[in-house]
């Protein structure tokens with residue numbers, strides 16, 4: 001668990017703090033996404049956790065202990081670190097890169113080697129093919145995988161990730177995000193994840209901390225609550241006018257409570273249960289139908305506009321929907 | 328009339344045999360080989376001492392940026408003093424005898440600027456994100472220097488060593504003027520005795536030595552940088 005307690009940061013030679021009085025908790029096994037416009041202090045906040053940047057005021061607790069309880073280098077060896085620019089060592093093989101922290105921690109060679117192979121498998125790179133290559137021989141997406149594998153190498157309970165999928169094209173990025181979420185289901189790390197992209201924040205976060213200029217926390221909540229109840233003008237404009245649709249992207253049709261489709265489903269549009277409700281809605285509208293069949297566990301359910309409205313629980317909070325704000 | 332270069336010119340145009348092969352054979356062991364050995368000694372010891380000074384100074388200058396301008400100022404002045412004048416200044420210092428030591432001091436002084444500059448440039452060329460990742464994973468400053476920065480700065484540092492070595496091998500010939508030994512001895516004696524064979528032997532060997540040293544250093548650098556042999560797929 002990571003706890004920010006009234007953390008402020010003012011860089012030397014400046015009198016304006018870039019992070020101000022920041023307090024929140026990242027629970028064990030959760031991904032907390034720091035999101036906000038460029039320059040709002042996300043990277044600074046993240047780098048104070050492993051003391052790449054020293055705090056000016058306040059403190060950060062890790063499992064109840066101030067992160068100043070040990071030396072900076074000791075602390076950093078216990079915290080995974082992955083950044084957008086990746087920063088692989090160009091003069092080291094992929095295996096040596098991934099083995100960096102285990103090597104610092106004095107693991108024996110055999111243990112490092114098997115760990116490296118295991119991690120290459122985890123991130124979807126064949127160990128036999130990649131372990132002896134140099135970073136320059138990998139594509140951007142492959143390098144980012146190696147960057148993540150390297151951060152995971154010594155199995156640190158905590159990970160810091162600063163736009164870790166930022167340096168690749170959107171399609172590769174989606175793939176890497178899905179893959180990382182799948183990995184996270186097994187490894188359950190406590191993660192501080194920085195991005196400027198609200199869609200990535202919604203997708204990756206168990207919690208989202210939205211920061212505004214000057215490093216002030218605007219809202220800290222689950223993606224669902226941030227989308228349904230943005231608590232300021234700033235947050236609602238930051239999450240965007242399509243926040244109702246974004247909420248639909250949080251749920252897959254397979255997770256919805258659907259009326260059973262009794263009788264004839266022939267000729268009806270069929271929708272895959274793995275689609276997000278947002279994509280399903282898009283298909284439904286595009287098809288010109290008002291209902292579609294979703295097959296789940298061998299049973300057919302009926303997806304209708306009403307079912308989607310029910311899912312939103314009338315709590316969209318859109319003023320144009322009548323202004324009934326749900327307190 | 329007594330200008331040796333003029334006499335030499337007359338000699339060259341006068342139809343006499345330019346290279347006396349017989350002399351070369353007879354004096355190889357006694358004159359030529361010791362001169363070559365002396366030259367290798369002078370040059371390599373000078374490059375070694377210069378490196379021992381330049382690497383730490385370069386590393387510190389890259390870290391403490393304020394030190395860099397004065398360092399380049401001082402070494403820049405050393406670099407710009409004409410070599411003959413520097414030899415003269417050095418042997419006029421009490422305690423510095425005529426012989427190899429003032430030559431070595433001068434050669435070291437000449438190579439400092441190039442070596443320090445290339446060390447700083449090499450360290451500057453290391454990508455910031457590579458250093459940041461290293462620090463973020465818990466390497467100490469020392470580990471970052473020796474495991475990340477210096478290996479990545481290597482090509483530029485070695486480029487500096489190559490230029491310094493070639494320069495030193497050339498300038499070292501002048502050291503014979505103050506009895507420093509080396510291939511310059513052949514050249515100066517040849518001028519004195521108006522005997523082109525000796526001059527040519529000294530010049531050709533010095534040139535060959537510079538080329539060989541350059542290639543050896545290049546090969547060393549390639550060997551130390553296996554990652555540079557691969558190309559992006």
Ligand SMILES: Nc1ncnc2c1ncn2[C@@H]1O[C@H](COP(=O)(O)OP(=O)(O)O)[C@@H](O)[C@H]1O
Nearest residue numbers: 011012018036037038039040041042043044045
């Ligand atoms: N080392 C530094 N020295 C001075 N100012 C800095 C430094 N690093 C970042 N800043 C400033 O702090 C603010 C927040 O930066 P950063 O945390 O990188 O923002 P973000 O990651 O949200 O884009 C910016 O205005 C930036 O210019």
Ligand SMILES: [Mg+2]
Nearest residue numbers: 042043044194
């Ligand atoms: Mg940033």
